Amino acid sequence: MKIVIKGFKYRIYPTQDQKIQLAKTFGCVRFVYNQLLAKRIDLYKTEQKSISKTDCNNYCNRELKKQYLWLKEVDKFALTNSIYDLDSAYQNFFREIKKGNKNQGFPKFKSKRDHHYSYKTNFTNNNIKVDYENNRIQLPKLKWIKAKLHREFKGKILFATISKTPSNKYFVSFNVEVEHEVLLENSNMLGFDLGIKEFIIDTNGTHVDNPRVLKQYEEKLTKLQRQQAKMVKGSNNFKKQSIKIARIHEKITNIRHDFQHKLSSKIVNDNQVIISEDLMIANMVKNHKLAKAIQDVSWGEFTKQLKYKSEWNCKIYHKISPWFASSQICSDCGHKNKEVKCLSIREWVCTECGAVHQRDENASKNILKEGLRELGIAI
Numbered sequence: 001m002k003i004v005i006k007g008f009k010y011r012i013y014p015t016q017d018q019k020i021q022l023a024k025t026f027g028c029v030r031f032v033y034n035q036l037l038a039k040r041i042d043l044y045k046t047e048q049k050s051i052s053k054t055d056c057n058n059y060c061n062r063e064l065k066k067q068y069l070w071l072k073e074v075d076k077f078a079l080t081n082s083i084y085d086l087d088s089a090y091q092n093f094f095r096e097i098k099k100g101n102k103n104q105g106f107p108k109f110k111s112k113r114d115h116h117y118s119y120k121t122n123f124t125n126n127n128i129k130v131d132y133e134n135n136r137i138q139l140p141k142l143k144w145i146k147a148k149l150h151r152e153f154k155g156k157i158l159f160a161t162i163s164k165t166p167s168n169k170y171f172v173s174f175n176v177e178v179e180h181e182v183l184l185e186n187s188n189m190l191g192f193d194l195g196i197k198e199f200i201i202d203t204n205g206t207h208v209d210n211p212r213v214l215k216q217y218e219e220k221l222t223k224l225q226r227q228q229a230k231m232v233k234g235s236n237n238f239k240k241q242s243i244k245i246a247r248i249h250e251k252i253t254n255i256r257h258d259f260q261h262k263l264s265s266k267i268v269n270d271n272q273v274i275i276s277e278d279l280m281i282a283n284m285v286k287n288h289k290l291a292k293a294i295q296d297v298s299w300g301e302f303t304k305q306l307k308y309k310s311e312w313n314c315k316i317y318h319k320i321s322p323w324f325a326s327s328q329i330c331s332d333c334g335h336k337n338k339e340v341k342c343l344s345i346r347e348w349v350c351t352e353c354g355a356v357h358q359r360d361e362n363a364s365k366n367i368l369k370e371g372l373r374e375l376g377i378a379i
């Protein structure tokens, strides 16, 4: 048994009054975030000073709440967490810049037009309750909300994130400390290559097709968007159409998540050491021809799942350096075959040892070798 933090997400059905309170909270969270961002930018411009997240929070409590009394009407943890999120965005920005990643954007102001609303609240003094018997959840400032509690958890709630989707559905996601039964140990080691046509190609010679979910729904989406373009902006029909479009996007995300969860669970279950590339996704998305396909394949989410599932189960997941030329090296003799660089070459023969390679299977073998070398594991 191991103590890990897991997420449990439930749909909630707020009443009209609760919807108003939620809308207020989403608004206040955005307001505080933007106020503090403006303050931090201004302070840096005028005095070249930066302020800590605690000072930011104090400023909110002492100044903002006096000036804007309505801030007191919402969950105070939501405001503090929003200020802390801004601080994380700052830290993240400077860390990436230091690393030499020029693609990391500076924290942006939150727009009213962004239709992803959420806020985070903390668990203290039993302020959050889950009532499985009556299918309801209690949250600070909201009292009991009807919920669909489709699965139970046992553990300590750390915090809850309340969100509203663009299709007007509400959810609560709990981060909970739970006991996790660690998977059995084995001696298998797996390397894999990530692709667009095939999602992964691994060292066992397994090829898994990319479901290309977005592509499946693209025609339908384009049709709905074309219809919407003819509607009066802001009209009831226009809004209804937006919801239809949002629902398809949610469906796409759900199908993709389902596929990725099944695959990442299987990989972690079957192997002890797992190695992949560290793809510079931000750089690749800049290539507009590939951008859509890369967003559709969503490698980032998949490798995130591998990372935490490996941690839960005391297994090793390692990403090798993105500059490693995995496809050009012969996995049998180590000779670098530069002419293989061209992506259209799917099969090739090593000029040094004569081995015949399938491009991606060879790459995955090199990825595994390089990963084990970086980890200092001898085979």
Ligand SMILES: [Zn+2]
Binding pocket: 330, 331, 332, 333, 334, 335, 350, 351, 352, 353, 354, 355
């Ligand atoms: Zn060779």
